Amino acid sequence: MRRPSILVIALTAALAAALPAAFAGAAADPGVSSKTILIGGTSPLTGPAAAYASVARGAKAYFDSVNAKGGIAKRTIDYRIVDDAYNPAQTVQVVRRLVEQDKVFAVFNTLGTEANLAIREYLNQGKVPQLFAASGATTWGRDAATYPWTIGFQPSYAAEGFVYGQYIAKTQKKAKVGVLFQNDDYGKDLLANLKRGLGRSGSKVIAAQPYEVTSADVGSQIAKLKASGANVLCIFATPTFAIQAYVFANRLKWRPLVFNNAVSGTSNTMTLASEGGKNKTVEGTISTTSLKDPLDARWKNDPGMKLYRATLAKYAKGANANDANHVYGMAVAYETVNLLKRLGANPTRDGLMKAARSITSAGNPFLLPGISVRTGSGDNFPLQQGQLQRWTKGKWVPIGGLWSSKRN
Amino acid sequence: MTPRTQRIIGFVAFAGFVVLVALLPAFINDFKAREYAYVGIYLIALLGLNILTGYTGQISLGHGAFMAIGGYTTAILMAGNEQFGGPISGGVKDVWTLPIAGLVAGAVGLLFGLPALRLSGLYLALATFAIAVAMPSTVKRFEEFTGGGQGIQLFGTPELTGSISNVEILGRSLTPNDWMYYLAWSIALVLFAVAWLVLRGRTGRAFRAVRDSEVAAVSSGISLARYKTLAFGISAAYAGVAGGLFAIASAFVNPDTFPVALSIYLLVGVVVGGLGGLSGLVFGAVFIQFLPLWAQGQDLGSLLPGRIVEETQKPGGPAIVYGVVLILLMFVLPNGVAGLFRRIGQLISGRRYPRPE
Numbered sequence: 001m002r003r004p005s006i007l008v009i010a011l012t013a014a015l016a017a018a019l020p021a022a023f024a025g026a027a028a029d030p031g032v033s034s035k036t037i038l039i040g041g042t043s044p045l046t047g048p049a050a051a052y053a054s055v056a057r058g059a060k061a062y063f064d065s066v067n068a069k070g071g072i073a074k075r076t077i078d079y080r081i082v083d084d085a086y087n088p089a090q091t092v093q094v095v096r097r098l099v100e101q102d103k104v105f106a107v108f109n110t111l112g113t114e115a116n117l118a119i120r121e122y123l124n125q126g127k128v129p130q131l132f133a134a135s136g137a138t139t140w141g142r143d144a145a146t147y148p149w150t151i152g153f154q155p156s157y158a159a160e161g162f163v164y165g166q167y168i169a170k171t172q173k174k175a176k177v178g179v180l181f182q183n184d185d186y187g188k189d190l191l192a193n194l195k196r197g198l199g200r201s202g203s204k205v206i207a208a209q210p211y212e213v214t215s216a217d218v219g220s221q222i223a224k225l226k227a228s229g230a231n232v233l234c235i236f237a238t239p240t241f242a243i244q245a246y247v248f249a250n251r252l253k254w255r256p257l258v259f260n261n262a263v264s265g266t267s268n269t270m271t272l273a274s275e276g277g278k279n280k281t282v283e284g285t286i287s288t289t290s291l292k293d294p295l296d297a298r299w300k301n302d303p304g305m306k307l308y309r310a311t312l313a314k315y316a317k318g319a320n321a322n323d324a325n326h327v328y329g330m331a332v333a334y335e336t337v338n339l340l341k342r343l344g345a346n347p348t349r350d351g352l353m354k355a356a357r358s359i360t361s362a363g364n365p366f367l368l369p370g371i372s373v374r375t376g377s378g379d380n381f382p383l384q385q386g387q388l389q390r391w392t393k394g395k396w397v398p399i400g401g402l403w404s405s406k407r408n
Numbered sequence: 409m410t411p412r413t414q415r416i417i418g419f420v421a422f423a424g425f426v427v428l429v430a431l432l433p434a435f436i437n438d439f440k441a442r443e444y445a446y447v448g449i450y451l452i453a454l455l456g457l458n459i460l461t462g463y464t465g466q467i468s469l470g471h472g473a474f475m476a477i478g479g480y481t482t483a484i485l486m487a488g489n490e491q492f493g494g495p496i497s498g499g500v501k502d503v504w505t506l507p508i509a510g511l512v513a514g515a516v517g518l519l520f521g522l523p524a525l526r527l528s529g530l531y532l533a534l535a536t537f538a539i540a541v542a543m544p545s546t547v548k549r550f551e552e553f554t555g556g557g558q559g560i561q562l563f564g565t566p567e568l569t570g571s572i573s574n575v576e577i578l579g580r581s582l583t584p585n586d587w588m589y590y591l592a593w594s595i596a597l598v599l600f601a602v603a604w605l606v607l608r609g610r611t612g613r614a615f616r617a618v619r620d621s622e623v624a625a626v627s628s629g630i631s632l633a634r635y636k637t638l639a640f641g642i643s644a645a646y647a648g649v650a651g652g653l654f655a656i657a658s659a660f661v662n663p664d665t666f667p668v669a670l671s672i673y674l675l676v677g678v679v680v681g682g683l684g685g686l687s688g689l690v691f692g693a694v695f696i697q698f699l700p701l702w703a704q705g706q707d708l709g710s711l712l713p714g715r716i717v718e719e720t721q722k723p724g725g726p727a728i729v730y731g732v733v734l735i736l737l738m739f740v741l742p743n744g745v746a747g748l749f750r751r752i753g754q755l756i757s758g759r760r761y762p763r764p765e
Contacts, residue, residue, distance in 0.1 A: 045704070046727045047669075053723035060721075083704055083726050088559065089658045089665035093446070094701075100439035100585070114558065118660045121563040125572050183548075184557040212545060213557075318722075 029348045031105025037072070037340060037347060039108045039131075040080035040098035042115060047085035051239075052111050054319065055134055056081045058329025059109055061315035063337070072340045079333075080104065088118035095119045099128050106131045106352055109153075109332055113137045113186060116150075124149045129352050131339075132332050132382070136160070136263075138189055144357075144380035151356050151375070153332050155262075155383050159405035160288060161190040161236075164259045165197015167286070167388060168232060175203035178230030178256070180221055180245055182237055183210035190236040190261060206230055211241060222248040234259045239269045246273040250281040258285040262386070266324040267295040270391055277394070285391040286399070290367055290383055291327045293396060304365025331366035335359070335373055335382070356382075370402050381405075422601075429593050433586050441589040442657070443697060448592035449653045450693035454677050455596075455603045455686065456646025461675070462683035463607060464639040465619030466524065470536030472670030473543040474644040477516055478509035478651030483560040483661040484553050486567040491552075499567045502656045506595070509652030510645040517644020521637030540671040544663035559662025568659055592653050599646060604686060606642070615639055616684075680737060682746020691745040703729035 031038040043056035060079050067076040080102060084091040091110065098104045106129035110116055113135040123130045124147045132153040133140050140152030168175050179194065181187030187210065195205055207228035209221035218241050225233060226249070233256040235245050242264035249256070258281060260270075265287035274282040292299050292308075299305040312319050312326055319326060339355045340347060359382060362372040371385045385404045389396040433441045457471050485508060488499030520539070527535055547554045554560065564571045569591075570584035582590065606612060614635045617625035626632055655661045673696050681692025702709035703726040705717035712720075712729075719725045741748055 045721075045723050045725060050723050057723070081721060082706075083700070085667075085669070085700075087664050087667055088660060088662055089654070092658045092660055093443075096442060097439065097701075100442075101437065114662055114664065117558060117561070118658075118662070121561055122659070125564055212548065 028346075029105065030099075030103040032075070032347055035075060036078045037075050038078045038080065038102065038104050039106050039336075040082065040102060040104040041108045041110045042084035042091050042094055043081050043109075043111050044086040045081070045083035047087065049086040049112070052134075052325060054323045054325035055111060055329040055332075056109060057316050057319060058312065058326030059333035059336075060329075061311050061319075061326075062330045062333035064315040065311045066337055072337065073345050077337070077340070079108070084115060086112060086115070088112075088114045091115040092118050092122070096122070099123070099126065105129075105347065105349065108132060108336065109134050109329070111135070113184075116140070120147055120150050127349065129349050129356070131352065131356060132336065134328075134332070136189075137185055141379075141381035149353060151353075151380060151382065153335070153382050154328070155288075155290060155386055155405070156381060157186055157189040157261075158193040159381075159384060160262060160386070161193030162197040162405065163288060163386070163388065163403050164234060164286075165194045165199070167197075168203050168259075169198050169201035172203050172232065172257070175232045175257075176228075176230045177203060177205045177232045177234060178225035178228055179205055179208040179234045180218060180225060180237055180241075181208060181210055181234075182241070183212055187236045190234075194234060203232075211237070213238075217241075217248075218244050219248045221245075222254075223252060226252050226254045230256060232257045232259070234261075235264065236261050237264060239264045239266075243269065243273045246279055246282050247275070250275075250279045255281055258282070260285050260287045262288050262290075265289060265389075267293055267396065268322060268324070270396075271394070274394065282391060283393075286388060287391070287396075288386040288388050288403070289396070290371055290386045291324055291331060292366060292368060294322050294324055294327060296396060307365055327366050331364055334364050334366060335361060368402070426597055429597065433589055438583050438585050441583075442585040445585070445589040445592040445657055446654075446697045447690070447693045448589070448596040449650050449657060450674075450677060450696045451596045451689055452592075452599050452653070453647050453650035453674055454681060454689045454692050454696075455599055456643040456650070457674055457678050458681070458683065458686065458689060459603060459607070459615070459646070460639045460643035461678055462685070463612065463615040463619060464636065466636065466639060467529070467533040467675075468536040468643070469533050469671050469675060470539040471643070471647050471674045472666045472668065472672075473536075473539040474513045474517060474647035475651030475654060475670065475674075476543050476547070476666035477513040477644075478648030479655040479661050479666060480547065480554060480560075480651075481505065481509040481512045481648070482652035482655045483562060486562055486565065486655075487555075487560050488567075489553060499565070501567055502562075502569055503591070506649055506652045510649040513648020513651065514641050514645030517647075518637055518641035520644070521640030524640060525633055525636055537668075537671070540668045543666060547663045555662070557663060559660060559665065561660055562655070563659035568656065571659065588657050592657065595649065595653065599649065600686065603646075607686070611635075611638070619684075676734065680734075680741075680744055682744030682749075685744070685746030685749070687749055688744050688746030699730055699733060700726060703727075703733065 043053050044050050045053050060081060063077040063079045071077060082094040084094055095107055098107060107123060108131045111134040116133040116135050120130060127149060130150040133150060136154050136157040138156045138158040140150055141156060179191055181191045191208060207225050207230055209225055211218045211221055222245055235242050235258060237245060242260055273279060292305055308327060308330055309321050312321050338361055339352060342355045343351050358376045360374050364373060368387050373382045375382050385402050387402055388399040390399050453471060453475060457468060460466050460468055482505040485500040485505040486502055488497055490497050524532055548556050562568050569575055570587045575582045575587040614630045617630055618632060618635050622632060677692035677696045680695045682688035701707060703720060705712060705720045720729055
């Protein structure tokens with residue numbers, strides 16, 4: 001072996017060590033300077049869930065539009081997005097980097113249940129806000145006393161499951177419900193609360209089939225659910241598996257009344273599942289949403305959606321405006337801007353969490369009309385309203401009024 | 409240069425490197441120490457993989473799985489479980505789990521080495537790839553120990569040294585990040601020396617003989633079965649220790665912590681560092697740890713033209729930059745960084761051809 005090489009290592013390693021620039025920490029609360037507020041979060045820019053990257057992109061576009069109009073209290077919002085490839089170990093590393101090196105004011109809009117779970121303990125011990133975690137797990141709101149520095153945003157999976165259960169109990173007589181669910185917290189949350197919503201009505205869950213995220217398809221699960229004699233099918237699955245469920249059910253010529261969870265309920269996904277209108281199982285599907293659907297003709301002249309399209313076109317060039325994940329990003333960014341405005345000239349981390357625990361915001365232009373974002377007096381779920389909708393001839397049609405799971 | 413002077417230079421250089429590693433935290437900000445700790449961790453895994461792939465010629469696309477075995481061994485022991493019984497049911501201090509993580513992964517490696525004897529080249533690569541693919545589902549099967557998809561959270565537990573407060577050791581007070589750095593690098597340097605000792609002697613010659621020609625090796629009296637399984641065992645043990653350290657540094661494990669892509673990154677790291685050499689591996693480790701960040705326009709990446717940095721913020725952007733850098737690197741350094749060192753060595757000594765090993 002060549003020994004002189006180690007000398008070269010030593011020199012080059014010293015060079016490599018000296019290169020990365022060290023950030024100087026601010027004297028006041030981290031991340032706040034006289035000109036900017038620095039926030040940061042992870043998003044899967046690469047890897048299996050890269051499609052969700054549009055959430056962060058939509059949010060960034062909105063912040064940039066606010067910055068262009070002068071920002072908040074003379075400060076612009078610098079939103080740093082870091083890739084975690086949907087790998088929680090990577091999330092831990094880059095969030096530490098955001099907190100300890102970049103010194104962000106708050107960790108914001110980090111995507112994924114597991115990713116947020118992985119960093120929650122660390123952020124809470126370090127008293128760093130974990131603002132608007134992008135996951136519907138119930139724990140964000142339920143365990144606010146244990147983790148005061150963490151708050152979620154979207155309606156919880158528990159609330160969603162409950163709403164489907166109640167709807168079935170109200171509209172169906174002695175329905176036999178079959179459930180396809182992802183074998184993790186998210187799927188189990190939906191299933192348990194579906195049962196709670198059914199209550200003591202004549203309708204019952206007669207079969208529930210789990211699938212693993214790593215599995216290839218859900219064909220056998222759908223066949224078993226059909227064989228169980230169910231006449232209602234609940235799909236608690238992410239988009240790929242939800243589409244498969246529709247395709248397999250249609251091949252078996254099974255036409256139950258379908259409930260599809262919100263994470264797979266975007267018009268994009270439904271259009272794919274309908275196989276150009278050939279798939280008859282899709283028709284009549286019931287789902288829920290809180291966002292305005294970019295494909296819905298009702299919002300063609302809506303000021304909120306006009307703002308959405310203009311902002312996306314200007315600050316996220318090349319982004320597909322039909323992707324509803326951008327709408328989610330803007331909705332959450334809108335609420336963040338409201339919070340930061342309330343903090344005034346001297347924002348603190350403590351003040352941010354206090355503000356996040358006492359939100360009363362109505363008229364978010366990216367949410368459905370009538371939906372408000374509220375927290376306070378023990379309620380730690382910001383968004384708890386939605387609209388049931390039925391897939392009719394290639395588009396969503398609302399059913400009844402808004403539902404709400406507010407308990408106060 | 410005679411081999412003797414070469415050896416002396418080698419020792420001096422290694423000593424210099426140790427001093428550099430020891431002093432580095434004084435020159436970088438506290439947080440960077442944690443990222444360099446990960447470099448040390450990847451170095452351990454690369455040392456192991458290079459013993460198997462670089463020296464013995466057996467390709468492994470499954471080393472992420474051996475890291476997973478080590479990582480879960482550490483995490484499960486730290487978390488404790490009443491079913492274990494005895495003193496360990498309440499949880500084991502992080503440092504003590506590392507030798508066990510190495511032994512468990514090493515044992516699995518030895519076992520895997522047996523069927524691997526019948527496979528060679530691409531078929532072996534596929535078989536090892538299969539373990540990497542199967543690992544996440546296997547982990548979920550044993551939910552009561554592994555925590556299933558949610559994984560095991562270690563941050564803030566008493567078993568983890570230095571979650572948030574400083575670590576007092578040898579009369580000094582280290583920040584949690586510096587502690588992690590020194591822990592990872594002291595183990596990495598010891599294992600570096602061990603790997604060097606193993607490879608320079610009889611065993612190392614046997615490994616190289618197996619790599620260069622199995623037929624020739626057998627006819628010189630080398631037992632293929634013995635040395636191939638041995639290489640698998642040592643290599644997996646290194647990966648296991650690296651996995652254990654990875655779990656401690658992340659204070660969290662779940663099935664996605666050790667994805668299939670990790671196995672591929674490790675192989676990329678070995679190729680970048682240089683197959684069949686130890687000195688370049690540090691760069692392979694730096695590459696694995698920092699390139700994904702550079703590809704997003706951070707640190708060194710911020711020196712890229714603004715137009716490219718903008719692209720890296722888009723979905724899929726970092727992957728493209730990563731790929732382009734990798735291709736360029738393979739054009740410029742076809743034999744990895746170790747190959748570059750060899751060239752420089754040849755220029756200095758004036759030899760046109762390397763001395764036979």
